[in-house]
Amino acid sequence: MNFMDKWKTKLQHLPTQASIYTLFVVVTALSVYFLDKSVVAFLLLLGSLLLLYFTSFKNSVKWAVGGILLFIVIPFATSGGLAHESYMEVATQCGIYIAMALGLNIVVGFAGLLDLGFVAFFAIGAYTYAIFATPQANNFISGQLFPLSGSSFWLFILIGGFVAALFGVLLGLPVLRVKGDYLAIVTLGFGEIIRIIFNNMEKPINITNGAMGLSSIQPPNLFGLKFTFPHQFYFIVVGILVIVIFTVRRLEHSKMGRSWKAIRENEIAAQSMGIPLIRTKLTAFAVGASFSGMMGVVFAAKQTFIDPTSFTLLESITILVMVILGGMGSVPGVILGAALVTILNLQVLTELTNWLNQLTMNGTISIPNALSPSKMQRFIFGAILVCIAIFRPNGLIVAKNRKVDAEQLKAERSHTPVPVGQSTGQSGGVAK
Numbered sequence: 001m002n003f004m005d006k007w008k009t010k011l012q013h014l015p016t017q018a019s020i021y022t023l024f025v026v027v028t029a030l031s032v033y034f035l036d037k038s039v040v041a042f043l044l045l046l047g048s049l050l051l052l053y054f055t056s057f058k059n060s061v062k063w064a065v066g067g068i069l070l071f072i073v074i075p076f077a078t079s080g081g082l083a084h085e086s087y088m089e090v091a092t093q094c095g096i097y098i099a100m101a102l103g104l105n106i107v108v109g110f111a112g113l114l115d116l117g118f119v120a121f122f123a124i125g126a127y128t129y130a131i132f133a134t135p136q137a138n139n140f141i142s143g144q145l146f147p148l149s150g151s152s153f154w155l156f157i158l159i160g161g162f163v164a165a166l167f168g169v170l171l172g173l174p175v176l177r178v179k180g181d182y183l184a185i186v187t188l189g190f191g192e193i194i195r196i197i198f199n200n201m202e203k204p205i206n207i208t209n210g211a212m213g214l215s216s217i218q219p220p221n222l223f224g225l226k227f228t229f230p231h232q233f234y235f236i237v238v239g240i241l242v243i244v245i246f247t248v249r250r251l252e253h254s255k256m257g258r259s260w261k262a263i264r265e266n267e268i269a270a271q272s273m274g275i276p277l278i279r280t281k282l283t284a285f286a287v288g289a290s291f292s293g294m295m296g297v298v299f300a301a302k303q304t305f306i307d308p309t310s311f312t313l314l315e316s317i318t319i320l321v322m323v324i325l326g327g328m329g330s331v332p333g334v335i336l337g338a339a340l341v342t343i344l345n346l347q348v349l350t351e352l353t354n355w356l357n358q359l360t361m362n363g364t365i366s367i368p369n370a371l372s373p374s375k376m377q378r379f380i381f382g383a384i385l386v387c388i389a390i391f392r393p394n395g396l397i398v399a400k401n402r403k404v405d406a407e408q409l410k411a412e413r414s415h416t417p418v419p420v421g422q423s424t425g426q427s428g429g430v431a432k
Contacts, residue, residue, distance in 0.1 A: 117191020164293020327395020
């Protein structure tokens with residue numbers, strides 16, 4: 001056995017994995033805490049969540065360790081320097097986009113329904129809260145009852161998800177007869193229609209304030225504590241995200257999840273097996289839209305200002321890229337893809353641009369104006385996505401079906417009594 005084989009054998013032992021993983025988390029957490037601002041250390045700390053996925057620990061252990069990292073280690077590590085809020089802002093935005101990408105993954109990855117207007121549900125959730133958390137609702141509801149207090153935010157998370165799910169069903173009803181490219185065109189049109197409606201609903205009754213948007217949205221309030229900083233919204237987003245991930249994982253291997261995948265593979269075969277196409281597709285639209293609607297409420301409360309420009313087609317395309325990049329139908333893949341795209345846009349490419357601009361101003365390097373980092377940021381982002389698509393065409397983490405132990409299944413069936421008169425074969429024989 002050579003040197004590399006010995007190390008591979010050692011790394012397969014759980015105590016060794018636990019020791020290395022603990023050391024990695026401690027080193028990265030202390031680096032983030034003591035350094036004023038280190039993007040590399042922060043990314044390595046977030047990468048510990050990805051490293052946890054590839055360990056051999058039990059699922060219950062992974063959930064427990066992940067919860068400790070999200071609720072204790074990461075908030076504590078980022079609180080040591082002046083960059084605390086900027087770290088938390090990136091982490092909060094990651095959580096918002098991960099939840100939306102998981103919702104779109106149900107529609108596109110599980111059910112195979114290409115949706116290019118998914119950001120519309122995000123907008124619906126945001127406006128649902130913003131209209132009633134500002135004086136705007138007084139324009140069409142008498143009594144000067146608005147704005148509602150920030151304590152209503154917690155109820156509106158559910159209301160926003162319900163309203164978005166309702167619109168998801170309304171979108172699904174007329175498009176059930178189309179599929180493929182035609183479905184993509186219809187959903188694209190739906191997304192643009194919603195944005196245009198919000199942009200023009202300032203007359204004859206001013207409901208959304210049109211292109212001017214809604215400002216001074218009431219922040220969340222819990223027992224007198226106002227949530228106004230990113231580190232406070234971080235805990236709200238992570239709490240919702242844990243529920244979303246748990247729900248998606250339960251749905252993935254449920255009867256409904258298997259029905260979605262059957263429709264994705266072959267609608268005719270699925271229908272011949274007794275799967276109701278209309279109800280199953282509508283459920284996919286509704287569940288996916290509800291996740292986006294809930295995060296829309298959080299987004300409106302966090303930003304305290306929204307307008308139609310926040311919900312463009314580019315946002316829908318970005319969320320779809322997250323799903324495709326991570327791996328359609330793969331829950332951990334979508335989480336990784338959403339986090340990667342968000343971090344690239346918000347932190348990595350921004351910091352790289354600032355660093356190159358600083359070198360240019362100091363005279364260290366000379367970059368032509370046409371190749372300015374601020375102008376090339378989107379090009380660099382696109383080039384990175386193209387490279388990943390070429391070398392990982394099926395996504396960063398490919399979707400895997402649950403494995404079934406045939407011997408264990410036979411053993412369980414052999415111990416299960418068969419009711420009298422029940423047959424399992426065409427010949428009418430009783431299972432043995």
